[in-house]
Amino acid sequence: MGAPTPTDQPGISEYRRREQDVTLEPVRRQLAERDGGGGSGEELLTLNFGPHHPATHGVLRLLVTLQGEVVRDLKPIIGYVHTGIEKTAEDKAYWKVIPVVERMDYLSYYFNAMAYVGAVERLVEVEVPRRAQYLRVIHLELNRIASHLIWLGTSALDLGAVSIFLYCLRERELILDLFEMSSGQRMHTRYFQVGGVMEDIPGGFERKLREFLKIMPERADEYGAILNSNEIVLQRLRGTCPLDADTLLALGVSGPLLRAAGNPWDLRKADPYCCYEDFSFKIPVGTVGDNYDRFAVRLAEIYESVKIVAQALDGLPEGPHMTEDRKVALPPRHELATSMEALIHHFKLVTEGFRVPPGEVYNAIESPRGELGCFVRSDGSSKPARVHMRDPSFVNLQALSHMTRGSYIADMIATTAMLDPILGGIDR
Amino acid sequence: MPDATGLELIAQELREAEGEGAVIETTFFRARGSVEIDPARVRSVLARLRERGYSFLASVHGVDYYPHEPRLGVHYELLDMARVDRITVKLRVRSERPEVDSVTEEGPDGPGWPTADHQEREVYDMFGVVFRGHRDLRRILMPEDYEGHPQRRDFPVGGEPVAFTFNERETLGPM
Numbered sequence: 001m002g003a004p005t006p007t008d009q010p011g012i013s014e015y016r017r018r019e020q021d022v023t024l025e026p027v028r029r030q031l032a033e034r035d036g037g038g039g040s041g042e043e044l045l046t047l048n049f050g051p052h053h054p055a056t057h058g059v060l061r062l063l064v065t066l067q068g069e070v071v072r073d074l075k076p077i078i079g080y081v082h083t084g085i086e087k088t089a090e091d092k093a094y095w096k097v098i099p100v101v102e103r104m105d106y107l108s109y110y111f112n113a114m115a116y117v118g119a120v121e122r123l124v125e126v127e128v129p130r131r132a133q134y135l136r137v138i139h140l141e142l143n144r145i146a147s148h149l150i151w152l153g154t155s156a157l158d159l160g161a162v163s164i165f166l167y168c169l170r171e172r173e174l175i176l177d178l179f180e181m182s183s184g185q186r187m188h189t190r191y192f193q194v195g196g197v198m199e200d201i202p203g204g205f206e207r208k209l210r211e212f213l214k215i216m217p218e219r220a221d222e223y224g225a226i227l228n229s230n231e232i233v234l235q236r237l238r239g240t241c242p243l244d245a246d247t248l249l250a251l252g253v254s255g256p257l258l259r260a261a262g263n264p265w266d267l268r269k270a271d272p273y274c275c276y277e278d279f280s281f282k283i284p285v286g287t288v289g290d291n292y293d294r295f296a297v298r299l300a301e302i303y304e305s306v307k308i309v310a311q312a313l314d315g316l317p318e319g320p321h322m323t324e325d326r327k328v329a330l331p332p333r334h335e336l337a338t339s340m341e342a343l344i345h346h347f348k349l350v351t352e353g354f355r356v357p358p359g360e361v362y363n364a365i366e367s368p369r370g371e372l373g374c375f376v377r378s379d380g381s382s383k384p385a386r387v388h389m390r391d392p393s394f395v396n397l398q399a400l401s402h403m404t405r406g407s408y409i410a411d412m413i414a415t416t417a418m419l420d421p422i423l424g425g426i427d428r
Numbered sequence: 429m430p431d432a433t434g435l436e437l438i439a440q441e442l443r444e445a446e447g448e449g450a451v452i453e454t455t456f457f458r459a460r461g462s463v464e465i466d467p468a469r470v471r472s473v474l475a476r477l478r479e480r481g482y483s484f485l486a487s488v489h490g491v492d493y494y495p496h497e498p499r500l501g502v503h504y505e506l507l508d509m510a511r512v513d514r515i516t517v518k519l520r521v522r523s524e525r526p527e528v529d530s531v532t533e534e535g536p537d538g539p540g541w542p543t544a545d546h547q548e549r550e551v552y553d554m555f556g557v558v559f560r561g562h563r564d565l566r567r568i569l570m571p572e573d574y575e576g577h578p579q580r581r582d583f584p585v586g587g588e589p590v591a592f593t594f595n596e597r598e599t600l601g602p603m
Binding site for chain 2: 016122373386
């Protein structure tokens with residue numbers, strides 16, 4: 001007696017049975033009809049790519065239909081790291097939601113926190129001090145650089161350039177050290193709070209940050225020099241898998257992918273939030289929207305982010321880093337010893353949390369991957385009735401099949417890398 | 429942003445074009461305008477707003493207004509990139525028959541919004557709203573054989589068996 005076939009297993013559901021002997025006959029027939037009754041003479045092969053594959057940048061599964069080496073159809077299958085964060089958030093007080101939403105897109109945690117915190121601040125109508133806003137900009141832009149560094153490193157790895165991965169992680173380490181200085185954590189820092197930031201930056205932070213700002217553009221020059229003189233990388237990027245801006249807009253794609261196609265849409269410029277109007281920076285755009293443009297736009301954004309951080313650091317206003325509104329923000333530690341009021345506020349905030357007036361708000365910011373929108377619905381209690389993240393990776397993923405159809409499978413790998421999907425954000 | 433008057437103008441225009449019942453309510457909250465519409469008119473209302481310049485569908489998401497009826501809501505966040513202007517279109521359907529037309533495909537009553545494909549699937553998955561005319565309406569984040577719609581407010585947290593553990597005892601061998 002051999003091993004039991006899947007159908008013999010007791011307790012297995014209809015879906016699992018189907019998954020275990022999956023046949024792609026319908027897809028094959030459909031494609032054969034489209035290509036003229038299978039007259040091409042080449043057999044179609046459906047390949048399951050992922051979910052555990054280093055070039056999928058996470059737990060992404062792609063069902064790819066190939067004709068020889070040419071991609072004819074591609075279907076992303078997602079949900080492998082779905083953890084129900086939106087559901088979890090409904091069961092927590094507003095300020096306790098921040099650490100869970102940070103874990104969605106795990107490379108741009110400051111952005112997740114900013115989108116959520118911004119939405120709650122709009123609902124509560126709390127004024128954020130200017131110093132807090134500048135500190136937020138510093139951390140957001142540092143996070144953008146860190147996120148782009150991981151993207152650049154892993155993408156170059158996919159294209160066969162191994163050493164650049166180590167260089168990128170080396171620079172990212174400097175940023176994580178800065179995060180550790182300001183908040184105590186390297187990732188998922190919970191630094192942004194409703195009404196401001198958790199703590200002011202410590203002494204020595206400015207000096208370390210200035211050192212980093214000096215190093216980073218030089219290092220980015222080096223990355224550019226290495227990759228732009230690498231013939232293999234260039235051949236795999238130039239002219240591969242372009243998609244025009246109109247199709248991208250119809251698919252809801254935003255961020256560097258859209259800018260690579262020549263549309264200069266950037267929420268930091270178009271609809272400034274968090275004092276972005278105070279800084280002068282450029283928006284890098286591409287021309288044809290191929291993989292090289294996507295690469296070049298992100299690399300150029302690193303320089304712009306460095307500029308923004310430098311301006312924010314130079315112009316950092318004095319003042320409080322947290323709102324004075326005691327209904328929302330915790331009172332300073334020393335007040336608890338002397339003020340009964342402060343003690344009551346502290347107790348209320350820590351036990352129940354603050355109540356938020358009923359209403360619905362959608363707050364959108366520019367994350368490293370595009371428009372990151374946070375929808376928060378309040379029913380008047382101290383817990384949100386709904387938290388939803390419009391994650392750019394989730395929406396941008398729909399463009400992958402449009403980009404790769406008709407290209408070689410090697411270009412599909414490069415395009416997936418240039419798409420920069422973060423599965424934690426896609427699946428939430 | 430359309431100000432409160434601009435929002436009323438848009439609502440008035442929609443009422444004139446689509447009939448008096450097309451717009452149920454307008455809300456101007458925290459400097460953002462939203463219109464609640466008749467679910468049957470969603471395709472044509474979105475098409476009209478696209479003609480007004482709101483050509484980018486930023487987000488489609490679901491809301492559960494439990495225990496109020498109509499209980500399930502679908503929100504469409506529209507964006508006008510030229511004027512940098514946002515408007516939210518909301519609709520609500522009853523929980524016993526949660527059906528609404530899909531906006532993904534092109535049709536006689538307006539062009540399609542391909543970006544809504546995955547997002548409508550997510551709303552279906554999480555809230556059980558059925559989008560009529562969607563080409564591939566399957567669960568997207570939860571497993572295909574999952575029962576229930578977890579983002580509904582009356583869906584309990586926890587208490588469900590862990591996936592892939594049905595034959596845990598046999599596969600682990602003698603402990």
